[in-house]
Amino acid sequence: MFTDFKKTEAAAKAIRTEIIKQLYRAGSGHPGGSLSAADIAAVLYFGEMRIDSKDPSRPDRDKFVLSKGHAAPLLYATLAEKGYFPKEELYKLRKLGALLQGHPNIKIPGVEMSTGSLGQGFSAAVGMALAARMDGGGRVYVLLGDGELEEGLVWEAAMSAAHYKLDNLCAVVDWNGLQIDGRNEDVMTVAPIGEKFTSFGFHVISIDGHSLPAIAGAFEEARTHKGCPTVIVAKTVKGKGVSFMENEAGWHGKAPNEEEAKKALAELGGAL
């Protein structure tokens, strides 16, 4: 496990800054659930995963699937920060003819699976983990939203991951507690999340999803835990890092205007 988190912290900050800049220019998209998982993405891409942006298709690479595909700005910011494509592409997000689609597309360098319809990325990640085990590939990471857990397909996929003992698969639940129509417990109760996964045959690790050492430690534990898949239930704050977006369901799927973007970037130490 890496212990110097300066690089990861800087990456998380840069990712958050780019999320705001992308969404301001796009005029639509999902800031809340992108910001909540920025620390998780930073640890994955700037520490945990064995990947090489210069050789994005090397067969033994680790793979990441953004099953909560609406957090595309998070994935794009991370991939650009990592050098998979030029940062200029970020500012064409959601525009006609642009590389970066509203939800992740497999044709984008570094994107391993097209996602956006909830639950499907998790299912695909199970297939990718099966293939990786057959072919001596790397590990497979998949990020799910908490609201996403309301999809039945998630539990079909979970059952199969445990049945096939996919210890090369690590799921992360971005448990920010909010979904489009409000709080999970008001829309559809997903709790208790950890207990559900335990009963489905997963090794469950519960952490503070904004503590970089905790995130890195959880990935380390997942990597060494054999015989079953792991899920990291990461308690997060929706909109984390931008004060007026934090814990506000209204910022699930709304882009900031110029004034809001400037205010957000000032808090993050960036500029438009």
Added chain:
Amino acid sequence: MADKIATRQAYGEFLVEKGKTAGNLIVMDADLSKSTMTAGFAKAFPDRFFNMGIAEQNLYGVAAGLAVSGKTVCASTFAMFATGRAFEIIRNSIGYTHANVKICATHAGITVGEDGASHQTFEDIALMRTIPGMTVLNPSDAHSAKRLLDLAVDADGPFYIRLGRATVPLLYDADAALAVGKGCCLREGRDYAILATGVMVHEALQAAETLAGEGLSVRVIDMHTIKPLDGLIVEQAARETKGLVTAEEHSVIGGLFGAVAEYAAAHCPVRIVPVGQQDAYGESGKPDELLKKYGMSADAVANAVRRLAG
């Protein structure tokens, strides 16, 4: 009388044979491996077979994940649940990624028989044909099924292959030359043409024989590929005869009739009489009884031609 073999039986035999040379081939099922006939592959190549249990959405989602990792996947269940229940997973995870997944769905149409309406799908071709990049095949006998399956597995991208439960006579030689997207003229005729697919090819051939006795020269074409549609063969039939009949064990909405009518309307306007399931559910019964009752027998096809003949 010729041997009668179900196309699902041919599928099972094909998989065991193909598995010997295609090391990259993965087969998946959803707890129906004895019915879909994937069980033979499962026994021969246990490391390359995954039973996903009774979970069709996950079956196709996991298939997509294997395919984007470089595998060629044949994923099977009943046609009703493959195309109905898992439609949106097939659309977004397999179609949109152009994944190398062959949806080999069995027990299609009314010839499922006794299981009744909940299992008799008439919508599968319509659903699959609307997905961009999806090739849609519906073989009429065991030999053409094996040939088309072989072409599908060797080809890139998603395929929907419709297979039946009921046994049907052999129409083709084992080494018949077939190509995806090219219809096969099985009987020449000048007056009218029947464009048939799957089980209905057999009914169409019988109908043409009956009509020959009435002095009508009727062409019979096996449209084993619904998409991409063989426009040339449709156009020739439209120009060289006085009218067309389509025959399919599928709804008259959105299947072969839909595909042929869409093409003809744009390129070669012609009168077309559809034979197929009307806008209705089926029921339990023996396959032959059901084909008769629901207007998909050789008699029904012959009557459709007679309607054209006035």
